Amino acid sequence: RKYGVDNYRDGLDKRAIEIGDAYMLNEIDFNKGDFIIDCGANVGDLLLYFDFNKICIDYVGIEPSPEEYSCLKENASIHKTLKIALWNEEIEKTFYIDSDGADSSLIMPANFDNKIKINCKRLDNLQFNKTHIKLLKLEAEGAEPEIIEGASEILKKTEFVSADLGPERGINSLETYGPVTDLLYKNNFSLIKINSARLSLLFKNNSF
Numbered sequence: 001r002k003y004g005v006d007n008y009r010d011g012l013d014k015r016a017i018e019i020g021d022a023y024m025l026n027e028i029d030f031n032k033g034d035f036i037i038d039c040g041a042n043v044g045d046l047l048l049y050f051d052f053n054k055i056c057i058d059y060v061g062i063e064p065s066p067e068e069y070s071c072l073k074e075n076a077s078i079h080k081t082l083k084i085a086l087w088n089e090e091i092e093k094t095f096y097i098d099s100d101g102a103d104s105s106l107i108m109p110a111n112f113d114n115k116i117k118i119n120c121k122r123l124d125n126l127q128f129n130k131t132h133i134k135l136l137k138l139e140a141e142g143a144e145p146e147i148i149e150g151a152s153e154i155l156k157k158t159e160f161v162s163a164d165l166g167p168e169r170g171i172n173s174l175e176t177y178g179p180v181t182d183l184l185y186k187n188n189f190s191l192i193k194i195n196s197a198r199l200s201l202l203f204k205n206n207s208f
Helices: 002-008 012-022 046-052 066-075 144-149 152-156 177-186
Strands: 035-039 058-062 080-082 091-097 114-121 133-138 158-164 189-195 200-205
Touching: 002 012, 012 046, 046 058, 066 080, 133 144, 133 152, 144 177, 152 158, 177 189, 177 200
Parallel strands: 035 058, 035 133, 058 080, 133 158
Antiparallel strands: 091 114, 158 200, 189 200
């Protein structure tokens, strides 16, 4: 509820612009049919940017939190959605839920309302059958390094990665800027822009 009030009080168009700015989407030349993977999709508000700009994309939204996923499934009803958690191995883990603040995570945070057991998947093990992924958007409340570790094959086909890497990892609220940047450099990506207001970073694959 707090998430909704904070982000939608000025309407959907305003939120679409905010999403574009947050993930630096204006730096990317999107075309009709581009394939986008939204990791940590929450309620699917990334789609607002593409609706606002009238770009028809091929979208997959991935969200493990039950309440948020129920909204994602409605908001992205014409697209594919997956209710799973992403990690660097196939394993069952505890998922800590903070739906009110949109801060649910596999890494135990300082504050959470509930916890559940959830099956985790490697992104590489999901069958998308795509030769080109235009954008991988990543926001995992501190679990970003592990998701990247489980996506080495997917990254070879990914042109852009936009990731929120601010101080959200664990009880000590650590940032994941350093580990994710190192991992993406090793996977042939270059950093092309930083949104310092929220410490989100945009990377481009040097092979494209």
